[in-house]
Ligand SMILES: NC(=O)c1ccc[n+]([C@@H]2O[C@H](COP(=O)([O-])OP(=O)(O)OC[C@H]3O[C@@H](n4cnc5c(N)ncnc54)[C@H](O)[C@@H]3O)[C@@H](O)[C@H]2O)c1
């Protein structure tokens with residue numbers, strides 16, 4: 001049986017540890033906070049990020065990064081902007097790294113698999129992504145994800161046996177870049193849909209935004225070599241359906257609050273949880289420009305986060321010239 005660990009003890013890392021431990025397996029959970037490690041080990045709770053779940057006895061929390069090197073499989077679940085700095089503090093890496101964060105590194109434009117390959121070139125990389133609210137996974141509710149394996153079927157056979165549980169179904173893919181494009185972009189589109197909700201623009205507008213946002217995802221994915229069928233799957237359309245329609249999404253909620261007129265600085269100051277789309281939107285637009293792509297919804301989110309007025313942004317989107325639905 002593979003030794004497995006999880007790097008990052010926010011809501012998603014903790015939920016994944018709980019899911020993996022649901023069959024009695026030992027799971028090592030790394031947290032950067034020694035006090036949180038002690039709380040998890042003694043009280044079986046993660047009070048800040050997953051307060052309503054009693055954690056399994058077979059989860060051991062640790063703040064000792066060197067312990068994470070001696071595993072077979074390591075799930076990386078830090079916020080995207082912190083993955084490189086945490087990985088750089090490790091000198092040896094497990095054979096299989098499973099990337100579970102959704103975002104693009106600001107400043108460099110690296111996707112998470114680029115970061116992992118740069119720092120741990122000898123490990124086999126997989127991406128786990130899909131419609132997965134942490135609290136539902138932690139509660140054992142049925143969930144399905146894309147598991148994109150750079151090491152193909154051989155890696156899949158190792159990982160599927162390690163990660164699948166009766167209520168947690170990974171689906172095989174080899175399209176690492178597609179899974180990453182989908183996961184990063186859906187967060188940006190969820191902010192846009194939240195704004196529509198905050199401005200009370202209606203459900204037609206939200207559906208239109210999801211469909212036109214999906215067209216931007218396809219355009220960006222084509223430029224980076226993603227497969228369209230990946231974007232149509234769990235990690236793309238599946239996660240858009242979830243995140244663009246629910247206030248349980250941090251990205252959607254952030255957009256909604258902005259649409260209601262709250263200030264970004266105040267919203268960011270008050271939060272301890274991550275809304276990845278806020279970090280991804282500016283670099284996504286930069287990358288789109290590099291590839292000469294039209295991505296007006298991503299640009300709208302970037303502008304909103306930069307302080308532009310939400311109603312003016314919507315007016316600008318609606319005033320764009322009429323065009324073909326299926327242009328490249
Ligand atoms: N929560 C979900 O439902 C969910 C589901 C799927 C994917 N994800 C993705 O998982 C990733 C982690 O999100 P989350 O929801 O677990 O986070 P979270 O918002 O619950 O918690 C924030 C985490 O960031 C950590 N952190 C803050 N500053 C840090 C630093 N300088 N270095 C390292 N870590 C730092 C905190 O310790 C904490 O663990 C994100 O990319 C997110 O998009 C989340």
Ligand SMILES: O=P(O)(O)OC[C@H](O)CO
Nearest residue numbers: 130131132133249250251
């Ligand atoms: O709360 P969000 O917006 O970060 O979304 C969480 C997950 O990515 C949903 O699949």
